[in-house]
Amino acid sequence: GNSVTQMEGPVTLSEEAFLTINCTYTATGYPSLFWYVQYPGEGLQLLLKATKADDKGSNKGFEATYRKETTSFHLEKGSVQVSDSAVYFCALSDRTNAGKSTFGDGTTLTVKP
């Protein structure tokens, strides 16, 4: 079956530090890959996505590249802000599995001033 493994947290960084949250996946088909973000007291919202190999998703300074050869989709940001403090979820959706979404366990990021 499909699975998503992401870096365990919590991750604590100082403002303007570089962020990487690792995500690797296992899928039987050709999945689309997503990063969702959950701010305190809110639901999940899409941060970025990539639908095929070598695609780069980007939004709000965050980037992730779909690497089929390493089955990875690592999230990066060059300079984090306090407002980026949230829980980040890596996920995949696979058309060969009825479009079912599979989520990682989430990584909590805290950014300190």
Add this chain to the structure above:
Amino acid sequence: ETGVTQTPRHLVMGMTNKKSLKCEQHLGHNAMYWYKQSAKKPLELMFVYNFKEQTENNSVPSRFSPECPNSSHLFLHLHTLQPEDSALYLCASSPERGDTGELFFGEGSRLTVL
């Protein structure tokens, strides 16, 4: 504003109460989902509806009863819950089950069972 609205945002109930959670989406989507998010546990898919028909029930106890009267509304009826059912219940929608697009989540209903 994601286009998916959940009410109530917070709910406290005793184990013998009956209550319902409501989800409404204004996105014209045809698939709707209930997820359970508990502390220190992965996100759990509970139910899936596609064009008002239930297509997935992930071995959810019968004390949770979903209802989907139309493609825009989804309910989760709750009765005789246990304290371990306390969690954030998230509703989501997508254009159609089987597409590979993103899910659109509501802000969740925080349930506490005493």
